[in-house]
Amino acid sequence: METVNMSQPEAVVEVTAKDLQGPGVVFCPNPKMTQWSSHPKVYVDLSHSGEGRCPYCGTVYRLKAGEKIAHAH
Template identity: 70%
Template sequence: MSNKESVVEVLAKDVQGPGVVPCPNPKMALWSNHPRVFVDVTHEGGGKCPYCGTVYRLKAGEVLHGAH
């Protein structure tokens, strides 16, 4: 069984507050909307939306300010 995940690479400027990005994101089709959640991208490998399974991760080379 193949389940291809959607992966979205985000820039540091797209990250809000404590290292999160909103899902659904503005580029997603309206028909695919679900309740807005915030996915933590501060961990290696990023984070995954619990509703649609989209994986969000920081683009290679991007650095979050205040991250250690």
């Protein structure tokens, strides 16, 4: 995971398929955040649009360009 510096005040984190914790989800806060215990752990769903926002801190998680989400059948 890498944080992308954007002009927006909220953080944007690009994730790869290997960063996913299940079919299309990541958790926030993630272990690489400086304040990883700043709010309860929540799962952010990226499976619909490739992007999701944490309801607590506003961090945006975005699937990196070219990455695919493996869907369970």
